[in-house]
Amino acid sequence: MHPFRSHTCADLRKSDVGDTVRLSGWVHRVRDHGGVLFIDLRDHYGITQVLADSDSPVFAEVEKLRSEWCIRIDGKVLARDESLVNPKLPTGEIEVFIQDMEVLGAAEELPLMVFGDQEYPEETRLKYRYLDLRREAMQENMKLRSDVVASMRRRMWDQGFREYQTPIITASSPEGARDFLVPSRLHPGRFYALPQAPQQFKQLLMVSGFDKYFQIAPCFRDEDPRADRSPTDFYQLDMEMSFVTQQEVFDTIKPVLQGVFEEFADGKTVDSVWPQISYRDAALWYGTDKPDLRNPIKMQDVSEHFRGSGFAIFAKLLEQDGTEIRAIPAQGGGSRKFCDRMNAFAQKEGLPGMGYIFWRDGADGLEAAGPLAKNIGPERTEAIRQQLGLGVGDAAFFLGGKPKGFQRVAGLARDVIGAELGLTDENRFAFAWIVDFPIYEQDEETGDIDFEHNPFSMPQGGLEALDGDPLEVLGWQYDLACNGAEILSGAIRNHKPEIMFRAFEIAGYGEDEVRKRFGGLVNAFRYGAPPHGGCAAGIDRIVMLLAGEETIRDVVLFPMNQRAEDLMMDAPSEPTNEQLRELHLRVVTEDR
Structure with missing residues (x-):
């Protein structure tokens, strides 16, 4: 035996x-x-x-x-x-x-129990992760993660892709987050970096003629932690294709991801229709570029109904350039108690409050109630109700100002309203392509133009588009949102040096600086670069959604805590003097 x-x-x-x-x-x-x-x-x-x-x-x-x-x-x-x-x-x-x-x-006295459903502080769970991982829910999450990765690989091979491994030690290349730097022993005073993504290497593979690439790729970014983001490293399904349009990228990756979700949905429905929504429309309708379409609420611009109205706060606000009033329709939210609760929510999020109107049965039929209704009068109130398609028992909430000042809270309020009123379908995975991202933004204080999104995206319209107003330039860039989370990001790449130099010049970066930062890529584009594009899907977030977890730390084997510390392995740790001497480094401590 x-x-x-x-x-x-x-x-x-x-x-x-x-x-x-x-x-x-x-x-x-x-x-x-x-x-x-x-x-x-x-x-x-x-x-x-x-x-x-x-x-x-x-x-x-x-x-x-x-x-x-x-x-x-x-x-x-x-x-x-x-x-x-x-x-x-x-x-x-x-x-x-x-x-x-x-x-x-034999086991000593346990710091946390494996049997049962007891809750333990996250610090305890991470310090004794090997015990935490023995728990049934964690075992199932990690098996799910492994199965999802295997399914992704099979589906990518079925689409005609091959997997290639790109370097882990490379040059520093700013891509929107801080690099993890690695000191060189052989070249004192110089540093490698861990790749934030295989972005440049996969583009170089297209220049090398490989046509279809994918990789289950580790990425390293020194970021501030969030529930849906690791402060150190994460994995993504990375892919790139040559001679493709944006729609062809969509058509290629959709069956892969839809198939994965259908395979592991555990009884939930998976939408087969993935609408394409412009970045600006997503901001207007949902207050975010990663909308949760399980919630049917769409916000609307109702500025015209408040312009010159008796509600002085909004009327005066609209006299300023770049301001607007948005309404969040709330079917079934027509009670003063609920409206007051949502007003308090807005105040908790840092806004002065959130105006509201709700409709009820009155002595003479449909009656609008709330301070706003009294201030703007029955005609304007009725026009708002008709625009929003509301009736008895419904409400509408209003926020105003420059959209960047209130948009985030509006999006959160939409989520809360949808959840509390039972409008959000929790038994569903709903997807949306977010497209037409603006390439540039303007600093309100200095007036300077800088990149708002991926600087390596091909501008829609090519070089000619860069001769007009930079704030109107859109990129061939896209994200995929699922249930309120961004699970994929990608673009058709800017593969022409002359367009790249001009795009960076508008944002204040000279040709010499571009060559210094991205010399390998720019040089490669001089030798017959094909049009190409691709995307990367976040494996951690996808598994988090499939597992029904609130944090990616519950779908990652050995995660860091919120302070980017590994409590189990005691990292980061202090190097020895011998290690520092070999690397020609000295640690300078800050005076406290």
Whole structure:
């Protein structure tokens, strides 16, 4: 017999009754039923109930067992009494009587329990991640992640792509986040960087004639942490194609991602229609460029109804350039209690408040209520109601100013309203392509023009588009949103040096600086670069959505905490003096 097991803890069935077997695993739970000890023995595959009583030659040893001891048992498979069958377990019709046992690894007192659904502080979970990962939910999340990656690979190969590995140690190349720098021992005073993405290398592969590339790629960015973003590293499904249009990229990646979601949706529906929404429309309708389309609420511009109205705050606001008033329709939100709650929400988010109107049955029929209705009068109120398509029992909330000042809160309010009023379909994955991103933005204080989004995107209209108003220039750039999360970003690349130099010149970067920062790419484009484009899909976020988790730390094996610390491995750590001497470095501590 194998030294550790003849079966896994998920294998045994009623057909095995009478067999002598060997199992190994962890003590999940011990139950003492008056001289009979029942143990749930757990391994990666499942749970088998084993038991010992005074007839067992190792009963005294079994009595010493505690949770999470790693053991090996030999025993005889017995059929459970029909009344004791556990239909929730594949092994629920049998149990194993222990005839011999060996402790493979004893466990000290546990800092967190593996059995049960107890909640523990994140710091505890990360410090003892190897115990946290033994929990059933975490085991399932990590298996899901592995299966999703395998599915992505199969689907990309089926689309005619090959996987190529790009370098991990490379040159520093600013791409929107801070680099992790790596000091060079052989070249004192010089540094490599960990790649923020394989962006330049995959474009160079297109110049090299490979046509279709993909990679399950690690990316490294020194970023501030968020629930949906790691502060250090993440993985993405990275792809690039030559001789393609934006729509062809969409048509290629959609069946891959839709197939993955359908495969692992666990009963949820997966939308097959992915609308294309311009960046500006997404900002207007949803207050974000990653809208949650499970929520049907669309915001609308209602500025004309408040211009010159009796509501002085909005009327005076609209006299300023670049301001507008937006309405958030809320079907079923027509109560003063709900309206006051949403007003308080806006104040909590840093705004003075959020105006509202709600409609109810009155003595003379439909009646509009709330301070705004009284100030602007019945005609304007009715015009707003008709524009928004609302009726009795509904409400509308209003925010005003320059959109960048209130847009984020408006988007959050839309999400809260949709959730609280039951308008958001929680049993669905809804997707939207966000397209037509503006390439440039203007600093309101200095008037300077800089890149608002990816500087390597091909401008729509090419070189001629760069001769007009920079703020009107759109790029062949796109994101894919799913349920309020950005899960993919990409672009048709700017592969012509003359257009690239001009695009950077508008943002204040001279040709010499572009060559210095991106010399490898620029030089390659001088030798017959093909039109190309691609995208990268965030694996961590995709698995987070499929697993129904709120943070990517629950779908990453060994994540950092919010301060970018690995509590388990004690990183970052202080280097030794010998290491610093080899690298010709000296640490200068800040005075505190």
